Amino acid sequence: MSSGLELKDVTIRFGGLKAVGDLSFGVGQGELVGLIGPNGAGKTTVFNLITGVYTPTAGQIHFEGISVPGKKPHEITRMGIARTFQNIRLFSSLSVLDNVRAAMMTHLKRGILHSLTRGPVFQKEEAAIEAEALELLDIFGLADARDKNAKDMNYGDQRRLEIVRALATKPKLLLLDEPAAGMNPSEKDDLMNLIRFIKERYNLAVLLVEHDMKVVMGICERIAVIEYGCKIAEGTPKQIQCDPKVIEAYLGVAAE
Amino acid sequence: LSSCKKTDDSVINIGEVAALTGGTATFGQSSHNGTQMAVDEINAAGGLLGKQIKLHTEDDQSKQGEAGIVAKKLISRSKISALLGEVASGRSLEMAPIAQAAGVPMISPASTNPKVTEAGDYVFRVCFIDPFQGTVMSKFALSKGWKKVAILTDSKQDYSVGLTEFFKKHFAANGGTIVGEQSYGSGDKDFKAQLTAIKGGAPDAIFASGYYNEVALIAVQARELGVSAPLLGGDGWDSPSLIEVGGDAMEGCYFSNHFSNEDQAPAIQDFVKKYEAKHGAKPDAMAALGYDSAKILFDAIKRANSVDGPALRDAIAATKEYEGITGKITLDSQRNATKPAVILTIKDGKVVYTETIAP
Amino acid sequence: MKRYSAQIALIVALAISLGVSLVSDNIDAYYLDIALNVGINIILAVSLNLVNGHTGQFSLGHAAFMAVGAYGASIFTLEASQQLIPMLGGPSAFATGTAFLIALVIGGLCAAICGWLVGMPSLRLRGDYLAIVTLGFNEIVRVILQNTSGDGPFGGPLGLKGIPPHSSFFWVFALAAICVYVVASMVNSTYGRGFLAVRDDEVAAGSMGINTVRYKVTAFVTGSFFAGLAGGLYAHLRTTISPEGFNFLKSFDIVVIVILGGMGSTAGVVLAAILLTVLNEFLRDAEEYRMIVFSLLLIIMMIVRPQGLLPSLPFLNRKKKSA
Amino acid sequence: MEQFFQQLLNGLFQGSIYALIALGYTMVYGVLRFINFAHGDVFMLGAFTAFGLHKWLGPTFAAIPWPVSLALTLLISMVVCAVLGMVVERLAYRPLRNRPRLNVLITAIGVSLFIEYTGQLAFGATQRPFPELIPRTAIANTGGLTISIAQVVVLATTVLLLVGLRFIVMKTKMGLAMRALSLNPTASTLMGVNNGVVISFTFGLGSALAAAGGILYASLYPSIEPFMGVQPGLKAFVAAVLGGIGNIPGAALGGLIIGITETLVKGYSQNVGIPSGYSEGVAFVILILILVFKPSGLLGKVEREKV
Amino acid sequence: MLEVKDLHVSYGAIKALHGVSLKVPQGSIVTLIGANGAGKSTTLRALSGLIKSTGSIVYGGKEIRGLPPHKIVSRSLCHVPEGRMVFANLTVKENLAMGAYLQKDKAWIAKQTEYVFHLFPRLKERENQAAGTMSGGEQQMLAIGRALLGNPKFLMLDEPSLGIAPLLVKAIFERIVEINREQGLTILLVEQNANLALDVSNYGYVLETGSILLEGPSAELKANPRVQEAYLGA
Ligand SMILES: Nc1ncnc2c1ncn2[C@@H]1O[C@H](COP(=O)(O)OP(=O)(O)OP(=O)(O)O)[C@@H](O)[C@H]1O
Ligand SMILES: Nc1ncnc2c1ncn2[C@@H]1O[C@H](COP(=O)(O)OP(=O)(O)OP(=O)(O)O)[C@@H](O)[C@H]1O
Ligand SMILES: [Mg+2]
């Protein structure tokens, strides 16, 4: 059994619309893979399939050898898959810090009754979690905003918080849906560095959906291209950039 | 913490709990009007024991829970010597233990559920109780030769449930047959389903033990469905709006009551006139009972020559053959009023007296 | 020591409840009654706030759980206490107290079980759909109780009477303090952030590893349990209960306290429970204008202070524990 | 068998009156996304307006044929209540426009209490007889089945309103604006929609429908009192949710289902030993059963949210 | 055409704009660039009346500050907001019809709808799909198309390239220029893709924490080393 994520002949239909069709690809351990394609190609849908928001009409999805479809989103997260949302979905009335804390709940060893004791063990655990959350926020330069409400942050910071929150679940595989959207080119540069950094630091595999080719080509080790829900190409950034099918469907003539 | 409010010794404080607003406000307002009239009269006549009567009225909004609170409020804040109310048995039951524990005599004008006065020797009532009224109507039906009766009960009202229960018991034990038993909840407007089912049993009469609000509509709909059997009921029917709403459909129906405002006895006509002058409508049974409950209290105060709890209690308990608007009232050992019931019928859009049935 | 301020506050609150209880005979019966109502309303509102405020599930049926608790506890007291008290060593304060506590807990558990039964299928409904289902449950409970036989254990439309007045200052406020402590502690922990996360965005919460169903059911069952306790206390304060007293309008009353206090703000809700209960007494003097004044105040309050009396401020949630 | 058909008819008419009230309820909900608990109270005001009108103009009305006086009464009361609804919206709801919906809900409860208790103060607590706007005579009495004119008028009005409302909401520009506004008020104002006007219109229309409902209801059940709107309001709410709240045909369907089942349970439960009083809970039992299996109501669209 | 002077905006206690002044001449494309949180979207929201502001906003010679949004739209000022804000449960067609809410000329609406379908063929394919179920990029297309149906004379675009595939980004920008040239539409463009924005625009402003930091003809800005370092990703 291979480790990492494995999709085999995955299909999903919405009514008459085949949003994803017979899609197969994988993400190995510690790999950074790009998933690109035109608008409406089915990229976000693939994320939704992997994370249990949708159940595939046909096909198999395995993570570390365990079948994913049919599992609830929270169970999948506990298996080690975390994601960000293209349309930002933070816990808008919670503070920045609490957004991260909520995501760390998965790692608590004790349940709700424990919080009623409020004893030393509990206090220690809470302190440790707060420290850990702050450390993550600090990596993304959000530690100063810890007490701000998530909904009062600007778009770019909300995107960063999405990533921090996903990381807080301690995933083995991180799915990023257009993380650079709404950032300017220099912010995108910073983001690329951050993604590389967290990938090494936390030993992550990353699946990245992004329309900014500079980001995709800059950090991905391998790229899959889909159109109308089907894979049309897969390879290294170099190969993809020169693939005529990809150029025609997606990149346009002169991809920088 | 404890209160140091000075009590006003120049008056006699009497408490009253009534539903002045909310779902059963129409009963509460009537009984309050009656009570208030009695108080005004006695004050105009110089009061009692050389003092004026001060009536403290609290509204319980027709809500469970409220009656108990205001009873406590009246007893501990207004320092009342006696408590009048409530019309509804459920709420009287809430007040009764409080009055009993505080040693304040309580007289309920119209709570007909037997359990009310079981709370203790300080709790009285001036109306007859459900078993009596249920039996009266059963006797009446049998005397009319109606052997097959259908029953329509308001399952939200303990009053209606109680009447039905005692009617059924007596009726079945004395050769009658119940040919259909249906229920509804107060506030309902559509009774066609129940009436259609009742129609199937071809009853000689229908015992509708609920309040007039629904009974008027029941009559209208029964006639619409072609059911012509007369309706029978209890004192809960007593209100001018029974005929206003029910109209022709009420013709030939019968109900038992504490008094008839058509009764030509001078005391009654005097009361009716005074009431009409003040409120622009004829008094209903609740008003008469409210009036009687206050008058019986005043009578007892006079006899006891004191407003002391135990003395007053004993005086009330000794009430005998008191000539009230609602009949000659004697309080029995269970502190319930034993008095006759009158049977009224609706004829040409008027409530007319038919007969009196003694206890 | 600051870390343990919650426990300290709880102990202080319990001690005060006991202390006041010992001298409660000297308190004016009416004022004492209002105080106890305040305490019961605190339990009802704080527990509903866990469901509506913190977890964002909109329940309009809290009075139903209160009813279940009230009937459960009362029936136990009326039917079983007599047998139980001798077993506990005769009619001592200890024995009656224990029997009462058992009755309350039984009421709470009955309510919690109902909460679970209703919650499991209906908590996947959203927003107003859940509201109407809980409201419907409320009405069903009332209708069932009302249509039972008058001689049966539930007493039909007249309900139960002659329930001994066991709800003393101690019981009411000790349980109110415990309720506030439990709800505040549940929410103010990393685990408890899950309730808030579910409220803000269920899909995102699921994707962050939060078992949303479990959280919703936990909130609902806990809320129901405390509503049941409050119902038991209410029954043993009023000494009579009837189905009509637990109709959906009673649920509205509790929702009003929660929203007026500030959704998700325990301190605000406690404050609102106190203010509204007391206001209700003050408004008695307005007589038939009472509800008109009340409704106008409600509308004006929503307009000038829509976030509630005390919007959910984390530091207040963390510190204020005593009732 | 004859009895069964009579019960079905009873249920149909009972259901059509629920449906009638539910239409207005669901429309207001569909646009404003809040449960207008005061709907039942506007319904009551509609009946009282008609009542007052007849007290005032009784002789005049008696002189003209009933369909004309009914139409006039309906029209005037609907206008009065529409204006009233818009005033309430202006004063109580508009200041809360961008607030959480629960606030609006509490305000609605406040408005509802206000109308009820002011009504009780103004009209008194006792029920009053409602004038016979529609002759209370039976039109059919064939085969033992009875149908009254009032019942037929109610059914016809319900159908008419159903079609009319659906047309307004689905086919007119105002309807489009109403739907857009319900989804995203910021975006709709960016399209040039005057949200205030649309909301006022919705409220006015909803209140007019409530008034019509109140009058027809009172014609069927000719006694009116200040709390008369509470129960029908609740039933209409259940009907609206049952059909899929915000969905106009759904509300009508919901009303019919509740009316018919309720009637059948009332009519036959006693036969199996269950007191018919339990029928009060029937609407809720159906509601819960249906929502458990179809969480968005019978005709409600499953709002699958794109993630 | 549009002149903004000393615009201030706060969100509660937070001040988001501290005196922004800018000019958008008739027929031009002006761009507003800046880091996350600089206040670009806030500026647009203030211009279209969605949030309260102080200062002055003069459009076509008249003060429009303080008018409600629908009044501002009726002066042909259209705003494609951040986050798209399509009407999720309405179909694509209905969304477009909402865009034309203030338009009376049916023939024009039909023509313009065809034009939008021509710009974004995907919208035509999905004309009966509920907008909320469309992909992110599809929704962005719809948002732009919807604004075009308002027959704007002045169009404010908040990050039109957000979430759009590269090929289409180019197409959209070409269209923007095309509409600007052919129909004389004045455009205020907020864009993170500063390179592209400066390429298509005549004049640019750089916004930083609520104030204008720099301004100038686009070509000059693009050559400015400070801009290059901070916003263009040297
Ligand atoms: N719940 C749904 N119902 C109907 N259609 C859907 C649903 N979800 C997605 N689709 C359709 O499936 C297709 C793929 O959508 P998806 O969001 O996966 O695209 P994407 O590749 O992420 O595009 P983008 O780059 O624009 O975000 C789109 O055409 C979309 O309209
Ligand atoms: N609703 C709000 N409440 C409070 N603060 C807000 C709100 N919206 C924005 N802000 C704050 O105002 C400032 C300006 O935000 P704005 O959204 O205008 O930035 P922007 O330049 O558009 O950024 P981005 O490129 O991320 O979209 C930011 O600091 C942001 O946190
Ligand atoms: Mg996508």
Ligand SMILES: [Mg+2]
């Ligand atoms: Mg922005």
